[in-house]
Amino acid sequence: MKQIKVLGSGCTKCVKTAELISEVVNELGVEATVSKETSPEAIMGYGVMRTPAVVIDEQVVHSGSMPEKAQIESWLA
Amino acid sequence: MFAIFTQFADWLVFQLLGLTPEQRLGEALHFFVEDTTKIFALLVVMIYALALVRASLNVERVRDYLAGKHRTTGYLLGSAFGAVTPFCSCSSIPAFLGFTSAGIPLGITMAFLLTSPLINEVAVLLLLSILGWKFTLIYIAVGMLVGICAGALLDAIHAERWLQAFAAKALERGKQQEFQAGEAEVLSWQARHQFAKQETHDIFGRVWKWVLIGVGLGAALHGFVPEGWVVDHLGQGQWWSVPMAVMLGVPLYSNVTGIVPVMESLLQHGLPIGTTLAFCMATVAASFPEFVLLKQVMQWRLLAAVLLILLTAFTLMGWLFNLIGPLL
Numbered sequence: 295m296k297q298i299k300v301l302g303s304g305c306t307k308c309v310k311t312a313e314l315i316s317e318v319v320n321e322l323g324v325e326a327t328v329s330k331e332t333s334p335e336a337i338m339g340y341g342v343m344r345t346p347a348v349v350i351d352e353q354v355v356h357s358g359s360m361p362e363k364a365q366i367e368s369w370l371a
Numbered sequence: 372m373f374a375i376f377t378q379f380a381d382w383l384v385f386q387l388l389g390l391t392p393e394q395r396l397g398e399a400l401h402f403f404v405e406d407t408t409k410i411f412a413l414l415v416v417m418i419y420a421l422a423l424v425r426a427s428l429n430v431e432r433v434r435d436y437l438a439g440k441h442r443t444t445g446y447l448l449g450s451a452f453g454a455v456t457p458f459c460s461c462s463s464i465p466a467f468l469g470f471t472s473a474g475i476p477l478g479i480t481m482a483f484l485l486t487s488p489l490i491n492e493v494a495v496l497l498l499l500s501i502l503g504w505k506f507t508l509i510y511i512a513v514g515m516l517v518g519i520c521a522g523a524l525l526d527a528i529h530a531e532r533w534l535q536a537f538a539a540k541a542l543e544r545g546k547q548q549e550f551q552a553g554e555a556e557v558l559s560w561q562a563r564h565q566f567a568k569q570e571t572h573d574i575f576g577r578v579w580k581w582v583l584i585g586v587g588l589g590a591a592l593h594g595f596v597p598e599g600w601v602v603d604h605l606g607q608g609q610w611w612s613v614p615m616a617v618m619l620g621v622p623l624y625s626n627v628t629g630i631v632p633v634m635e636s637l638l639q640h641g642l643p644i645g646t647t648l649a650f651c652m653a654t655v656a657a658s659f660p661e662f663v664l665l666k667q668v669m670q671w672r673l674l675a676a677v678l679l680i681l682l683t684a685f686t687l688m689g690w691l692f693n694l695i696g697p698l699l
Contacts, residue, residue, distance in 0.1 A: 341469070
């Protein structure tokens with residue numbers, strides 16, 4: 295079971311990123327939870343300076359833009 | 372090089388629609404068509420070209436570079452990086468905290484964050500193409516000066532005591548630790564192209580409506596405000612016009628791309644250069660949505676201090692340029 299978090303202040307790009315990841319998770323049938331993290335303190339804790347960022351099982355895998363679908367698939371593989 | 376846009380507007384408005392330059396509507400429409408086509412074309416070309424060059428410059432690198440820098444150079448560098456780094460205002464909070472937790476003084480961080488919306492490459496190139504190099508240089512110099520002074524002043528009054536508790540703690544921790552810079556990534560041309568394409572798409576998608584609104588306003592001013600009205604009512608003689616322009620500019624949240632056509636129109640109507648600058652900077656720099664975001668890391672007192680410093684700086688700068696404007 296993967297824990298996926300999308301870090302961001304709630305801007306449109308962050309919301310879209312979370313939606314896209316949920317979509318890919320469903321398509322691939324991967325066991326994962328997708329949640330959003332908006333607290334500045336928590337985002338700081340991950341050392342992220344550009345949002346949206348993606349954290350999988352507490353590892354930052356992406357930061358600064360909406361990820362491509364292919365990228366998301368490679369993280370979930 | 373830009374004559375083609377004038378010719379296109381001539382053709383569309385005067386030949387195809389049959390209006391004349393003497394009609395108010397004709398003049399306004401001509402201004403609108405010429406400016407929107409010119410700005411849209413410039414935007415696409417310039418955002419792409421610049422993004423290719425600055426693809427590898429990001430906030431993480433700026434932080435690594437600013438960490439441990441001496442204050443005096445720090446303000447200047449912070450402001451200079453603010454001017455050139457690609458930066459989305461939606462990232463201002465994480466960027467702020469990233470700088471803070473690296474132990475960078477509040478003033479240097481704010482010099483970066485305040486200069487960033489004031490000066491960006493799109494605005495600079497638009498100013499250059501529409502208002503000329505003299506005005507552009509003045510704009511850049513003033514924008515950086517405001518960022519530098521605001522930063523230095525915030526440190527001088529020890530404004531960091533008004534950070535939210537967790538941010539203040541992060542700053543303390545950061546000051547005590549030796550900062551470890553991350554590794555700079557090397558980008559291939561393929562990745563640069565990808566970044567540039569994405570940037571062009573993002574920025575254009577964000578600013579096109581501001582351009583339309585700005586040019587629309589500029590065109591309306593251009594065609595319908597009677598010649599001489601601005602000079603008579605908002606000219607140099609009225610000292611209060613500068614603070615009024617600043618107060619008027621703050622609630623008018625706009626993108627700098629949209630404000631450039633308005634500047635063009637105001638200047639052509641004889642609004643003094645200082646008043647124009649003050650109005651534009653107030654509109655672009657002090658936006659309410661951004662201020663509300665900053666509340667997450669700052670207490671009200673700090674927010675009020677920043678706002679007060681900005682308003683004062685813009686007003687003083689406006690008066691100064693109204694005085695020396697005729698000499699330029």
